[in-house]
Amino acid sequence: MASSTPSRTEEQFLCSICLEVFSEPVSIPCGHNFCKRCVSQTWDTKAVCKCPLCNRSFSIRPELSVNTLLSEMVSQWKLEEERRSKRVSKPGEVQCDVCSEPKLKAVKSCLVCLSLFCESHLQPHLSVPRLKRHQLMEPVDDLEDRMCPTHQRPLELFCNTDQSCVCSMCVLLEHKNHELLSLEETFEQEKVFLQQTVAENQRLVEQRRLKVREITAALELSERQAQRETQQMVKVFSDIMESVQRCLDHHLEVMEQSLSKHKEHAQALIQQLQQEMCELEKSSTEAQQLSLSTDPLHFLQRCPALPPAGLKDWSSVSFEPQTCEGSAARALSELETSLSQEFNKVFRQLPPKDGLRRVQTFAVDVTLDPDSANLKLDLSEDLKQVHHTDVRKELPDSPQRFDACAIALGKQCFSSGRFYFEVQVKGKTKWDLGVAQESVNRKGKIGLSLKNGFWTIGLRDKDKYSASTEPSVLLTPLWPPQKVGVFVDYGTGLVSFYDVDSADLLYSFTGCCFREKLFPFFSPCPNSGGTNSAPLIISAVNSL
Template identity: 50%
Template sequence: MSAAASCLLTENQFLCSICRNVFTDPVTIPCGHNFCKTCIAKHWDKNVQCQCPNCKEVFDSRPHLRVNTFISEMAAHSSEQQVSKPAEVPCDVCTGTKLKALKSCLVCLESYCETHLEPHLTRSGLKRHQLIDPVENLEGSMCLKHDKLLELFCKTDQTCVCILCTVSDHKTHNVVPLKEEYEGKKAELGKTDAEIQQMIQKRRLKIEEIKHSVELSKEDADRETADGVQVFTALKESVERSQAELIDTIKEKQRKTEKQAEGFIKELEQEISELKKRSTEVEKLSQSEDHLHLLQSFTSLNAAPPTKDWTEVTVRPPSFEGTVRRAVNQLEETLSKQMKKLFKAELKRVQQSAVDLTLDPDTANPWLILSDDGKQVNCGNVRKNLPNNPERFYCGNVLSKQSFSSGRFYYEVQVEGKTGWNLGVVRESINRKGVNTLAPQNGYWTICLRNENEYGARADPAVRLSLKSRPEKVGVFVDYEEGLVSFYDVDAAALIYSFTGCCFTEKLYPYFSPFNIDAGKNSAPLIISPVNYTE
């Protein structure tokens, strides 16, 4: 069947009224209407009556389905033409299912499938129309001024133009074929898409990083919770045990007192019984008329009965003084052991953030002596002639080369043999050319030793520290985001002091001040030590 003949039928005549698609195995029922064989069979399977879906005619029995060969051929021909896909230009004339356009007409400003293109190929008046490869939105593809196809691109004005525009408004402009500019812009879009994909990948990696941080945080939280539960459980058990022991001690003292009193009372009651018996005998004898009997019995009855001298006998209430205090002291010892265990675990965790530091000679005061490896510093007797660069301290201080503006870091400094020192972290912008008050508001978070045994935290106001032992190695831990700076006695696994609630907005530098040599007593250096992890 020719394409011209197929144009005599509307497109809807190729569509099944049930599924709205081109017929598949079309059949005709007695009323004359056509359906896909499967569609009408399923329709009747679901309904009690065999009724035509279009005209509603009811059939007494289920009709025999006969293939409509004419519709089959027409549907087969129609199906040979491709249905328009999303990226393809559809036919402007097709109704219902849009077929793929083969050509676009620059005169009619419409696109046509094979069937609807037939008139432009056969009619003399339409044959003169200019046909091009299918273009979507033809009206937008035409020059409004010259009614010509926009097939060039003006790079000067960054706009699409037609061939006539190049000899008028855009005569001296840089004009290139539309395809050339298209390829260039497509390459740019490819580059842009690659950049976008890279940005997407970075953000996916950031999501993974954040998720990993949350997992680590949960692990830390679970571990901290477990440690806390363990400590408080042990403390609770210790309190309950100490309370039970205290109550038992008090009860035992009271039991002994009651037992002693019961013994005395029993003994006194026995003596009272004996005395009552003697009293009865004396009274009976005093009433006797027998002179001889009274005289013979008088000596034995008149003598004092064998009793105990109770004058000095007392029951003293037990002394409970110090009982509670001793129980609390014992509890304190238990708590101290638990705290030491806790600090040991804490120190072990913060040591995982250990960093390798070296001293920065460009920041060192001229009186300071730095070792060649940048790990030791002490005060000398001679002032070196060094350039007064902006980084260098006026006072006897030095910073590390390394700085930190996020995360956590930890390092250890040996202070053994020194009578004075100052350690901690400082912000980058501190005044290095004058004498400063070493306090957080001035950018210093440090602790110090003065006069051999005076330890203090350079807070505002300053805090005097009472330490149980003299630290020989000090650990410094910083959590930038948490705003925390903690100092540890490494050997004792004990917390010395913590600055909390700090607000860090700049780079932080580890800070070292060995103090002057104090007539040789403080000549030992401060030494940045490798971290030996706490067991």
């Protein structure tokens, strides 16, 4: 079918029956023209031959002969349209600014007119004396970028002093006594510099490739040392009573986790090195492609800052093999401490689940105290959850509020008897839980210790558990606790912590001398960029 909006010329060559360009055009006696096939088929279905346009009847069916003049005109028009279609700009090609749709492909740009011209519309610039003085160049889309935004003149020179392209007016008004170079001269100089940069990038890539090999070799050595130490540890623990088998499994897990962290660190360094290698190679590729440019201005405006910014100085980075020697001795020392603690458990005569079930009978309802919470802590509406944010709330300060540490106390206080509560710590990499006496310091940095009035245990670095004794005691739970139970016997001076899921006793402070009110203590610790954003949740106690 013909275009829905044909040009005036095209309309002259359309058959009024099929609405297509004439095919074997014929003229009938009334003077109207049709495709031979169209009018023949029309008359074949009619009893009387009539003109499809004016309805003039013919008593005798006219003999149809091709109109040679019209046929030749149609052929010439088709040929012209075909030639024109070849000149029409394709997607991605620069278009003539003067053409109406469809726009033809531009062949030149005028820096004076700031316009793009096809072959036809360029003719005045080639024949009119006044226009022949205009500066023409290869067609580009960014003509305005080639003009001085201040003086609207072509950018013709490069100011080496200010490292910018300038026009002749800029030289007179703003760049007097500056070192000026032609665009072509600067272009050649920068190409040389670009080639040097490519070579330097390759050297940096090779330097990082050697560093990758160095780190990989160190990692392999770490794995071999870890394997030897693991074998030694297994031999030592194989001679220990079956009752400490779980302790052995734990230390093996610690070894594996330590090696895993060491490996993660190595992989992170390797990944960073490889990323910088990719950036350098990408920069080299871009530089090589740009070096092929023949357009000085395009080259200078597109030339990236090389080498890429933010590259790390790897000469000072080292990755040493992980030192695993002495792990077995340390494990035995910790085992001795752990066994000593086990003997001092208050409920050592009871099975673990019986001990936890017993203290759970003293469960109390605990909620958070908003007046004590640090301004960067976010408390839930039911005052059962707390997590650290980076946004400081605009609230008045008070003597009860912790102003520097991520701490909140419970609303409830206890000065006698026994009480127990449970807190979910799932998903956290750092936290502290326990009880604090009423008079603890709440301003500035605070050390969690017995002498400062805190009886707490906490987690650091995802897997390092300790109690706030003096010095602190490293705790070795068989698996990371997801929910911690806190039990206090005020009269006997006891504070115990339980892994609620396994019913294991994590640690007990014994022989404490309480003289003040005690408050439940909660510290979700800083969120560390989102890695420790999970909340502490005061949970309902479900007895075993």
